[in-house]
Amino acid sequence: MDNVTDCCAPAGDGAPPDCCAPIVDEPLTVERAERLAGRFGVLADPTRLRLLSLIGAKGEACAACEMVEPLGVSQPTVSHHLKILRQAGLVVSEKRGRWVYYRTVAQRLAALSRILQA
Amino acid sequence: MDNVTDCCAPAGDGAPPDCCAPIVDEPLTVERAERLAGRFGVLADPTRLRLLSLIGAKGEACAACEMVEPLGVSQPTVSHHLKILRQAGLVVSEKRGRWVYYRTVAQRLAALSRILQA
DNA sequence: AACCTATATAGAGAGTTGTCTATTCATTAG
């Protein structure tokens, strides 16, 4: 069910977390720095960025049928990266017929965007 | 003289590059994906994020005297990471007296922020 | 029910990265 728990995840208890404050506002704790580094690490791979971009541009894309060929990497590699994007909450997947379709999660990208605001 | 040439660098010839367009707007080329991945890779390390955050929060910080101790890593490690941040254009350095002071470059962070806008 | 076929997992190997110690460089202070 895809891990989406983290800073800036939809806060279940209504409290808007200040954890989305820009990095440069106040010194990061070790824990938060590690968490954020992991999040940016997800974006630190060209293949994942291209997947994200492809899905975002199309609005929706299916794993093998629309992504393997244009990316020029093997099917397991695509699957691997989609899993990482899913676990980071940057995409969600939905199975329809025999294919799995992916969509980006705008809120999650926006959350990261906010963290970098100067 | 710190490498600051890249997408979203101050465009010398006045042409505002569309390269800062959000990732999800249209499929990334291989080249741009690699460039962006490198940029996010700079942010994918807890020590670098803490440095960036520390410098940003203080407005200015000197390498050894203000950063080595609070980060709890060795001086060469700090120097190494500051070099990476400098090469990415995320900080600039200035020598005053016998110390080197660092400041963040708001535009660069903002550029990355924009790229993630959904 | 049997067979496809899309997707996921396992495991391995190559390359990259972060950290350290040791050393060098550079510049200021005395």
Place this chain on the structure above:
DNA sequence: CTAATGAATAGACAACTCTCTATATAGGTT
């Protein structure tokens, strides 16, 4: 000039990551 000190570099090693091939799983299709 010499000594001291802040900063950068060099080299090594461990840990992580990305990719692949081979294989397993799942669930539509006929």
